[in-house]
Amino acid sequence: MSDSNTQYDVVIVGGGWAGATIAKQLGEAGKKVLILEAGNPLQSRNREEYMDSFFHAMAKVPSAPYAQNYNAPRPSVLDIKPLDEYKPEPNPVASIQKNGYFIQKGPLPFASTNERVAGGTSWHWLGTCLRLVPNDFKLHEKYGIGVDWPMDYDDLSPYYDAAEYFIGVAGAVDQQNGIHGITFTEGYNYPMQPIPPSVLDQHFSNALDGMPLDENVIKVTGTPAGRNGASNKNWKTGKIYSNGRRLCQGNTNCTPICPIQAKYDATITLSEALNTGNVDVMYQTVAYEVLMDEQTKEINGIKYKQYETKLGPVTGEGTATGTKYVVAAHAIEAAKLFLMSKSQMSAGIANSSGQMGKNLMDHPVMLAWGLMPEPTFPFRGPLSTSGIETLKDGAYRTDRAAYRVEIGNEGWNWPTGSPYTEVNEMIDNGIFGSELIADIQENFTKQFRIGFLIEQDPEEDCFIVPSATETDNLGIPRPEIHYDLSPYTRKGFEKAREAAAAMFTKLGASNNTYETQEELEKHYAGSVFEYNNQWYNFFGAGHIMGTHRMGTQASDSVTDANMKSWDHDNLYIVGCGSFPTGATSNPTLTMVALALKAADAILADW
Amino acid sequence: MTLDTFVQLSAILTGYPEKKLKPKNDTQKVSEAYFAVLNKEVDAQTIAQLNSTFTSIQNPDEASVKTQIVDDPTLGPIAKNITKMWYLAIWYSLDPTSTDPNATYVVSSITYKNGLAWSTMYAHPMGYSEENFGYWETPPNTK
Numbered sequence: 001m002s003d004s005n006t007q008y009d010v011v012i013v014g015g016g017w018a019g020a021t022i023a024k025q026l027g028e029a030g031k032k033v034l035i036l037e038a039g040n041p042l043q044s045r046n047r048e049e050y051m052d053s054f055f056h057a058m059a060k061v062p063s064a065p066y067a068q069n070y071n072a073p074r075p076s077v078l079d080i081k082p083l084d085e086y087k088p089e090p091n092p093v094a095s096i097q098k099n100g101y102f103i104q105k106g107p108l109p110f111a112s113t114n115e116r117v118a119g120g121t122s123w124h125w126l127g128t129c130l131r132l133v134p135n136d137f138k139l140h141e142k143y144g145i146g147v148d149w150p151m152d153y154d155d156l157s158p159y160y161d162a163a164e165y166f167i168g169v170a171g172a173v174d175q176q177n178g179i180h181g182i183t184f185t186e187g188y189n190y191p192m193q194p195i196p197p198s199v200l201d202q203h204f205s206n207a208l209d210g211m212p213l214d215e216n217v218i219k220v221t222g223t224p225a226g227r228n229g230a231s232n233k234n235w236k237t238g239k240i241y242s243n244g245r246r247l248c249q250g251n252t253n254c255t256p257i258c259p260i261q262a263k264y265d266a267t268i269t270l271s272e273a274l275n276t277g278n279v280d281v282m283y284q285t286v287a288y289e290v291l292m293d294e295q296t297k298e299i300n301g302i303k304y305k306q307y308e309t310k311l312g313p314v315t316g317e318g319t320a321t322g323t324k325y326v327v328a329a330h331a332i333e334a335a336k337l338f339l340m341s342k343s344q345m346s347a348g349i350a351n352s353s354g355q356m357g358k359n360l361m362d363h364p365v366m367l368a369w370g371l372m373p374e375p376t377f378p379f380r381g382p383l384s385t386s387g388i389e390t391l392k393d394g395a396y397r398t399d400r401a402a403y404r405v406e407i408g409n410e411g412w413n414w415p416t417g418s419p420y421t422e423v424n425e426m427i428d429n430g431i432f433g434s435e436l437i438a439d440i441q442e443n444f445t446k447q448f449r450i451g452f453l454i455e456q457d458p459e460e461d462c463f464i465v466p467s468a469t470e471t472d473n474l475g476i477p478r479p480e481i482h483y484d485l486s487p488y489t490r491k492g493f494e495k496a497r498e499a500a501a502a503m504f505t506k507l508g509a510s511n512n513t514y515e516t517q518e519e520l521e522k523h524y525a526g527s528v529f530e531y532n533n534q535w536y537n538f539f540g541a542g543h544i545m546g547t548h549r550m551g552t553q554a555s556d557s558v559t560d561a562n563m564k565s566w567d568h569d570n571l572y573i574v575g576c577g578s579f580p581t582g583a584t585s586n587p588t589l590t591m592v593a594l595a596l597k598a599a600d601a602i603l604a605d606w
Numbered sequence: 607m608t609l610d611t612f613v614q615l616s617a618i619l620t621g622y623p624e625k626k627l628k629p630k631n632d633t634q635k636v637s638e639a640y641f642a643v644l645n646k647e648v649d650a651q652t653i654a655q656l657n658s659t660f661t662s663i664q665n666p667d668e669a670s671v672k673t674q675i676v677d678d679p680t681l682g683p684i685a686k687n688i689t690k691m692w693y694l695a696i697w698y699s700l701d702p703t704s705t706d707p708n709a710t711y712v713v714s715s716i717t718y719k720n721g722l723a724w725s726t727m728y729a730h731p732m733g734y735s736e737e738n739f740g741y742w743e744t745p746p747n748t749k
Binding site: 055197229247250251252375382420424432434436437440 | 618619620621668671672682689690693694698710711712715718723724727728729732733734735737738739740741743746748
């Protein structure tokens, strides 16, 4: 199906989170929608096949279940290494195999990844559904940092309500209400009751609740999550909520893949969009240029290339046309697409502000880990069930980045590769038999880790551009990424380390975190940095934000608050790239709320 | 080496009884899988040496297996690899300098789900829980 006879009202680039959400909303409203999806079809592999790839993978990283596709490649955390180890390689397949998909220009590598497949990165998300706090929308007004959002918490609050039902979130209003000014609509409740806290969560809560830290006080709360828990009654209709999927079974595998789809993912919404009968998808169809009418500046087509196999040649080319256009291609790919669209606008389409591709942000993660004084039994339950959200805002934000704390249920798996690394070491040291059993029981049952998701302020010198020299197997430029952590963000790491030490002392836990340059370089070469005479490592959170930010004026932002391009009246650009600042909450819920807002705006603008 | 001998040796190396490693009604056939990997990855002569050393021990226990097998420069690395398979379901390349990406591998999906490291710490393999919603709220039965 290419350039078929169907006249589409809307062409959407990307069948992931935001694209599927908008497609469903528009399809239900009777609009004819065409989605261009770069990756493989929904039906191409079933969950059991993905699980089998996961079981067989030596490195069980976020991309482990999802095979590399050289015609729509995706990054992998396994490709992060010191910059001087990236070696040019003329053959694109060999280059991606050797160097990874991203062309990393540093000074630090960008450490987050996404998937390019129908359903997008929702395949490997954790499930966290936290709202932003009110001051996150006005970081500049309150603290003189970054920029403000073109909306405030109250503007987005009804869309948060809608997004929580759209995803199916298990959470407790009374736990979230009031945290740094968060409010809920009168009478509102989450569709499902909160996911029960893990044994570790309860220890954290008992030991740390009420502990003052800087200007705030610690309170451990259950993390609202897009995972199935016990149903509530819908606050509007009174009907018992049900999405027809199973209860969470605690497989401890939300990332990279929930084996039983107890966790929401966007394949569900994409299927629902298709079931409206108004939505078509062209899979394995990679958009590479956005075209506009020279007179009206309206977008009038999106050029694409098609392929049949992950290593095969281009098998088709064409131009998709509609009345309106939505680019929902993920923060990096979306910005790349516009910056590649240079034949009519030298700076790229939708880029009169010069901000396209800039302000690339993540939540760089600092992990801290240790052993609890008594067993708290990791590797049980969802990957994370609680966190500390009461440290996310305060006057300190004039000076340093905020953070939230995620409590992990997977022992040292993330920082050290536990249990593999330690069991190997024990056996290599000659431990076996009953001694091995005793050692594993003694050490592993006490393992825990926390993660600090650290705020990153928007900066022009963190940006992505299409590489001038390196391409994928279709000949489409790969993303060249320039990335660093500002002093503001680095100071957040410094305070996070101090906070971890104070919390671990209160918990009576050992602190086994790597903190010397030597240890950090040995384990995490490439993503190590210095600040104030201390050494740190950062991980990616997978929260790729900021590259096509919303704003109040065309001069310094890419879209307005409805995610409509300032430059092209019939173009919307959605996804986490819309975020003017990154704050500290995992971004998915906000991204879905914004996608619902954009869908309303598109329909209102007809 | 016979499968039974392999299981007897494995019982001492893992600390778990033979009947756990190779149950009567064995639907998982993990011991067969690991025994096949051993025979594929290790030369027949070394396996024969492992067999004769182990079968020559009267009433083998951890102490005798340690001195005669685990601490032996030739047999030790094999014994350690057998132990790693049982605990982690991975065959690790015996050549630490190997750059072959396939020299170290997960034996199978079934063996992954039966890795002993997880049950030893009262947990389940990541991605494979047979428990019910909310089980994580209370400590496991450690008896």
